[in-house]
Amino acid sequence: MITDTHAHVFYDKFDVDREAMLARARESGVTRMVVVGTDATSSRQAFELAAKHPGLYPTAGIHPHDCAEKLATDRATIEELARDPRCVAIGETGLDFFRSLSPHDVQVESLRFHLELAHRVRKPVIIHCRDAHPRMAEVLAERRDVTGVMHCWSMGPDELAPYLDLGYYISFSGVVTYPKNDANRAAARAVPSDRIVVETDAPYLAPKSHRGERNEPAFLTETLAVVARERGVSNDELARLTSANATRLFSLA
Numbered sequence: 001m002i003t004d005t006h007a008h009v010f011y012d013k014f015d016v017d018r019e020a021m022l023a024r025a026r027e028s029g030v031t032r033m034v035v036v037g038t039d040a041t042s043s044r045q046a047f048e049l050a051a052k053h054p055g056l057y058p059t060a061g062i063h064p065h066d067c068a069e070k071l072a073t074d075r076a077t078i079e080e081l082a083r084d085p086r087c088v089a090i091g092e093t094g095l096d097f098f099r100s101l102s103p104h105d106v107q108v109e110s111l112r113f114h115l116e117l118a119h120r121v122r123k124p125v126i127i128h129c130r131d132a133h134p135r136m137a138e139v140l141a142e143r144r145d146v147t148g149v150m151h152c153w154s155m156g157p158d159e160l161a162p163y164l165d166l167g168y169y170i171s172f173s174g175v176v177t178y179p180k181n182d183a184n185r186a187a188a189r190a191v192p193s194d195r196i197v198v199e200t201d202a203p204y205l206a207p208k209s210h211r212g213e214r215n216e217p218a219f220l221t222e223t224l225a226v227v228a229r230e231r232g233v234s235n236d237e238l239a240r241l242t243s244a245n246a247t248r249l250f251s252l253a
């Protein structure tokens with residue numbers, strides 16, 4: 001069993017072949033996926049899709065790209081979905097100072113809202129972080145009783161320490177397969193065995209052999225194989241380990 005800890009399989013990019021795409025995932029061994037909401041509408045879609053398919057687990061959150069516009073309008077829905085027993089995590093939330101599609105102070109406010117909500121409902125958070133590294137650790141440290149996952153870790157090993165110290169899991173994506181990304185592969189070797197998980201971030205960030213194409217959960221086997229090779233374990237062993245970690249992180253059934 002392989003667990004994709006971050007996939008947006010409700011996006012309309014999958015409307016043409018969603019059932020076939022989910023079947024390909026199962027055939028590849030990807031039998032569980034965390035279906036991550038990015039605003040109120042998409043979080044509802046995640047719940048609706050998960051209700052129809054065993055092995056899909058929905059989350060509720062507002063992406064930092066959208067929070068300037070949606071923090072006010074979508075907050076109540078996110079709070080309602082967060083309390084639903086089917087909801088396995090709060091997010092994705094985070095800070096993106098690379099694209100900066102929302103003002104930085106609004107992103108920080110939104111991140112704090114999600115952390116507070118995670119604390120109240122006692123669920124993990126899913127964190128998106130781009131070019132926001134010292135600031136991110138400071139804000140997460142404000143709520144030490146909340147933990148979660150640093151999704152799509154794209155940095156090297158040097159930035160890991162504050163997140164590992166706060167109890168966060170580290171998730172590796174197709175980025176780890178890209179030829180130039182030695183630093184990211186070094187991070188994949190450095191994360192402790194009880195904190196590592198893998199994801200596609202589908203439809204984004206397809207691994208090397210599909211780079212530039214739409215990504216889908218079946219492609220997770222390629223990312224898993226690279227991480228396994230880097231850590232000197234078999235693919236099966238890493239699949240078991242990362243699935244066990246995902247079970248603990250998200251309290252999956």
Ligand SMILES: [Zn+2]
Binds near residue numbers: 006008036092201
């Ligand atoms: Zn995402």
